[in-house]
Amino acid sequence: MTKKxxxxxxxxxxxxxxxAQAEETINVLxxxxxxxxxxxxxxxxxxxxKVNATYVGSNDDFAPKLMAGGGVYDLITPSIDTTKLMIDLxxxxxxxxxxxxxxxxxxxxxxxxxxxQKDGAYYGMPYVWGAIAFxxxxxxxxxxxxxxxxxxxxxxxxxxxLWDDKSxxxxxxxxxxxxxxxxxxxxxxxxxxxxxxAQKPLIRKYWATAGELVDLYKAGEVVISNTWAGYQSxxxxxxxxxxxxxxxxxxxxxxxxxxxxxxxxxxxECAYKFMNMQLSELGQCGVANVNxxxxxxxxAAKNCMSPEQFASLHQDDPAxxxxxxxxxxxxxxxxxxxxxxxxxxxx
Numbered sequence: 001m002t003k004k005x006x007x008x009x010x011x012x013x014x015x016x017x018x019x020a021q022a023e024e025t026i027n028v029l030x031x032x033x034x035x036x037x038x039x040x041x042x043x044x045x046x047x048x049x050k051v052n053a054t055y056v057g058s059n060d061d062f063a064p065k066l067m068a069g070g071g072v073y074d075l076i077t078p079s080i081d082t083t084k085l086m087i088d089l090x091x092x093x094x095x096x097x098x099x100x101x102x103x104x105x106x107x108x109x110x111x112x113x114x115x116x117q118k119d120g121a122y123y124g125m126p127y128v129w130g131a132i133a134f135x136x137x138x139x140x141x142x143x144x145x146x147x148x149x150x151x152x153x154x155x156x157x158x159x160x161x162l163w164d165d166k167s168x169x170x171x172x173x174x175x176x177x178x179x180x181x182x183x184x185x186x187x188x189x190x191x192x193x194x195x196x197x198a199q200k201p202l203i204r205k206y207w208a209t210a211g212e213l214v215d216l217y218k219a220g221e222v223v224i225s226n227t228w229a230g231y232q233s234x235x236x237x238x239x240x241x242x243x244x245x246x247x248x249x250x251x252x253x254x255x256x257x258x259x260x261x262x263x264x265x266x267x268x269e270c271a272y273k274f275m276n277m278q279l280s281e282l283g284q285c286g287v288a289n290v291n292x293x294x295x296x297x298x299x300a301a302k303n304c305m306s307p308e309q310f311a312s313l314h315q316d317d318p319a320x321x322x323x324x325x326x327x328x329x330x331x332x333x334x335x336x337x338x339x340x341x342x343x344x345x346x347x
Contacts, residue, residue: 025050026074026270029065031257032210032291033231034077034127034278039286043277049270057208058165060338066091066262074265075274080256081182081327083115083124085334092260094121099272102279105299107318115329116258124258125275126296128287131324132167132253133229138242140223148175148248150224152195157202161216161225164206166341167253170325171226172196174250181253182328186336193340197347206345210235217241230292230313247323254324256296288313 026049028035035053044050054073056062059082066073066086078086086092097103106126116124136145140159148171151160162168170181172192178184184192204221207213214235216222227233229245229252236243259275261268277283284295285304294313295301301315314320330337 024048024267024270025052026265026267026274027052027054027072028075028077028274029054029056029062029073030075030077031056034257034287034291036286036290038290039282042282043274047270047273047277049267049273051274055209058163060166062086063089063091071264073262074267074271076260076262077127077257078260079327080113080115080258081329083258083260084329084331086260087118087123091263092123093263094118094123095125095261096272097122099276100125100279101276102297102300105297106279107296107298109318109321110256110296113256116260124260125279126256126258127278128291128293128295129254129256129321130293131229131247132163132255133227133245134248134252135225135227135233135243135245137217137223138244144244144246145224146246146249148250150248151175151226152199152202154202156224158204159221159223160199160202161204161207161213161222162199163226164208164345166337167327168196168206168344169193169337169340170253172199174248179251179325181325182330183333184337189336189340193344196341196344200344200347214239217243228291228293230294234292251323251325254321254326256326 028051030053032055035051040051056065059079062076062078062082063085076086110126116122151162152175162171169189169192172195173181173184173188176191176195178188205216207216207225210228210232213225213227213232217236218239218241227245233243233245259278261271265271279297279300281300281304284297284300287293288295288301288305294315298315301310310316
């Protein structure tokens with residue numbers, strides 16, 4: 001779907017927006033774990049703001065859900081390759097950073113990213129970050145895998161899983177040796193698509209949520225996949241299932257998710273209370289403990305994490321991101337990537 005069509009649809013929906021939510025309730029469109037009861041319950045008790053969460057499985061879910069929502073959502077958390085699209089489509093509004101208590105404590109390198117800014121204003125509050133690593137079941141590999149190419153092994157047919165997301169194009173492009181993955185030519189996208197089509201008979205299932213991938217490993221149906229680093233592996237470890245994450249020789253993608261305020265929300269007071277909580281020790285260690293992700297406020301992290309957790313999440317080494325291929329906005333190429341991935345699934 002082109003940006004022009006998306007904007008046209010948005011304008012039409014603006015004419016028929018549904019009734020606003022209750023004043024003391026905020027609806028968030030976010031990822032699993034970002035509104036977990038383990039820390040949200042305390043926020044609700046202290047703030048008087050009730051939180052309703054709807055979860056996405058891909059960054060490609062944000063635009064369609066916002067279009068169909070009719071004013072339902074107050075806050076969203078897209079990744080850095082999608083934040084710019086949310087701004088360009090006029091889905092979100094500039095932040096009043098003076099209302100965000102720990103704004104100055106966010107890693108400067110995140111605040112410098114173009115994807116959360118426009119015309120001198122910030123539209124996104126950095127929240128968490130990490131890698132799209134790869135993972136394997138220990139008992140299935142006498143010799144540990146090291147390459148993306150291991151997801152194309154014929155001897156693993158029916159035991160492989162890949163995230164149901166356009167980033168699968170990035171994976172296949174790297175396997176093909178095309179490393180400028182956010183600026184692929186039409187020919188390189190086509191080559192990545194063909195590689196994924198060739199891989200498809202080997203795939204047990206394309207996973208859409210963290211829980212789905214965990215269940216596939218628990219059932220013994222999958223032995224290798226990509227993963228949201230730190231999250232699914234910790235869930236499996238809690239079940240006594242030994243898996244290992246690795247960065248393949250072809251490199252891994254990096255990501256950063258940000259909270260954004262949906263334009264025109266009637267629940268702005270609770271929205272800002274919520275963002276302040278998410279950038280505080282309660283929210284930062286809350287999500288780190290649930291998801292295993294690194295967080296954007298290292299001062300809060302240092303105060304609420306053990307030294308071992310702080311180091312393992314690279315909170316003392318944000319330059320770790322420099323070793324990753326950090327997601328970037330695709331601009332006018334968004335449709336080409338998305339169409340290629342949809343073509344793979346349609347085969």
